[in-house]
Amino acid sequence: MDVTLEAQGSQPNFRYEIILPLMQGRVSIEGVTLKPSGPLDSAGYFENERFKNGDFGLLDTNWGDVVPAIDGGWDLICLPVFIKRKPVYNYAWVRADRDINGPMDLEGKKAATVGYASAISVYTRGFLQHHYGVDLHKLHWVLPGEGRFPLHDDKLQIEIAMGPRKSPVQRLLDGEVDLSTGDITDAKLWAALESTPQVKRLFPDYQEQTKRLYKEHGIFTPVHIILMGGKLHRANPGLARTLYDAFERSRELAREDALGDGSGPSMTIGNRELVRDQQREWGDVWKHGVSANKNTIETFLDYCHEQGMTKGRLPLDRVFAAETLDT
Secondary structure, eight states, X not given: OEEEEEXXXXXXXXXXXXXXXXXXXXSOBTTBEEEEEEEEOHHHHHTOHHHHTTOOSEEEEEHHHHHHHHHTTOSEXXXXXEEEEOOSGGGOEEETTSOOOSGGGGXXXXXXXXXXXXXXXXXXXXXXXXXXXXXXXXXXXXXXXXXXXXXXXXXXXXXXXXXXXOOHHHHHHTTSOSEEESOOOOHHHHHHHHHOTTEEESOTTHHHHHHXXXXXXXXXXXXXXXXXXXXXXXXXXXHHHHHHHHHHHHXXXXXXXXXXXXXXXXXXXXXXXXXXXXXXXXXXXXXXXXXXXXXXXXXXXXXXXXXXXXXXXXXXXXXXXXXXXXX
């Protein structure tokens, strides 16, 4: 059986370290040949009826878009495979000339993000509310376009930006908003943020914040997850668990590679030792599975409901394939 693995965004070769052993053929899946495809743009996934109707194999995409899609009745199911994680605190930048000295000072201010449902944005809002007491209804969100799914909270302050399309970072640099959050992959934007005195980090101690979040709550924030088409899932009982096990084996091999002789392609000096020390201090932060990530998953589903992205709070068995719930 051929199963196609597609990706939303900029990972056409699936270069995530935890999936490389699988892509290299070092992990075999009995009776299954995994075929990676080229990347999809953001609109390609949501505007293509085959994804809504479950006519696909596997898809790597942003977790924040998945939850409202499931809530909206799309024919898909998740594998508890968190293919990409990123800390969120280092992506929150504010104007340095707007008297913002902490999270509570954001109330009444304008915030820009790449999309209301982007996982980093969801987590950032949730942490602002639950860890710092910020009233999210007092934040005014500037978005680049209409959301892909309806929002179920009529108290939200949402503005669709007019004029030339800009990144949230550029809107912050131009003084149009007070806060920018969401993923930043452009090196030039990072350089601009770090060299412009009119902006600063909302959390100067972002690394300590990330560490405390994991130590106190067991959360190292996932941003991408693996989806399985509903039709493939129903036609092949047990396949979801088989695929999950393959991704898990790939992750284990990737960890062994990182702790090996350090001869890989990393540009980081002393990469093996850094990975070793990180594992000693943090433990296994890249773990897959429902039980291993239960608080992370429950927290995210709570936030999606609280922030109006789902009509109700989704249960685990509606999000994840049944045969993976014991992982």
